[in-house]
Amino acid sequence: MVTTGDGNAVDARSGILVECVAASRAFGVGPRSVDAVRGASCVVPPGVRVALTGPSGSGKSTLLHLLAGLETPTSGSVSWPGLDRPAPVRPGTDGAPRRSAIGVVFQGPSLIPALDVIENVALPLLLAGVDENEAVEAACLALDRLRIGGLGPKLPEELSGGQAQRVAVARVLARRPRLILADEPTGQLDHEAGDQVVSVLLEAADELDAALVVSTHDPRVAARLRDRWQMTDGRLTVTPDDLPGSAPVEEGPR
Template sequence: MNTAEVLVRCEAAARTYGTGANAVVAVHGATCEIRTGDRIAIAGPSGSGKSTLLHLLAGLEEPTTGQVTWPGQAGKPRPDTVGVVFQGPSLIPALDVVENTALPLVLCGQPEPSARRRALDCLALVAAAHLADKLPEELSGGQAQRVAVARVLAAAPRLILADEPTGQLDRATGRHVIDVLLAAADTLGAGLVVTTHDPRVAGRLTQQWSMRDGRLQPDPDAFSPSAPATPQGAEP
């Protein structure tokens, strides 16, 4: 029996956009648990529902039916419990890089000087400390993504959710970002979920799930030789 702490639980969670004939089901009744120590890759093509599932796990979207819960957490998750690395641009234009990185800490009540020191340490982890005083508009897509990773790590969350974190990075930088995410998850004792279409990225994580047409399921073509983990209630 797996005795690791459950960080988030989906029970038949579905997400539909629109109504009637225009309704689009992005996620069909996903049932799964993410625990401390989990290292999960969710593979699938664009439009398969990976990002929507991550948003449900993060509490950023409400399920249309079913439920998502965070055991031991009262209400919605905070940045220091669940951190999200978004696929698209997510930095606040008016704040420089170090201010963007420190923002989750400040929102959680940490004094600005200590939040800034923590932010600079995390920027160094992703080789972005030299960008500290730049505004988001001065960054390349890859640089902005590294800063987004540092911002999540700064809050030391229990669960890290990364949506295609290497999609805008060259191979070497992408490999380094995955190194940092894995090391941070180990240090924090956190769970880590990464969505990706890159077999090299998926192969770095110990469990593989897939999304196909909005359905969470075990992947018969898992990227690593180890057997994929099976989400609870997944369709065969």
């Protein structure tokens, strides 16, 4: 069983948004090949709040990229049965979830310097073919919901690190995804700014009734999410199923 954002328990195999089955991702070839993720198996049901923990270089970012469809597994498969693309992505195949269904908050600065805050938040909608007036309206609404509407005309260089990350969350919120993936969103912030960004992520997930997976090496951040996944040397361990807020899966072959 897993615990959703509203505190209700649901079956981990019911209404799955994303499923990894023994998914691996290697970079390079031959003796220089690096296994970033090794045989990871997991499911992401609707409404979960997952802390993906582990040290730097353990494979957290690569796993998030696999969940988002930004990377293709070298072996195993990733599928999005609850996000309009039921066919799994396997090595050598093409496929990804519907892009608007997943929002990614990337590690570090991700705003375009030449665009102001409103333009940065509206840009993904414009690229998706949304009318300009509608995209700007959605951007302003997302900024207002996160209580940073006053930042709209500012350029990224005028923002603090915490403000820039909150704008990045607003950019995700404007697209109204069903799954939010955040890659070390507090890694370059002090504790106060980091706490604010985590609060914004949780509020955004609640607002959208979206699942949330946050990679972090900060135990303060991890403590604020109900479910716990651990990455170690590319291998994923999911909290045992006899603990509250867990999803029972088996790790891939060693």
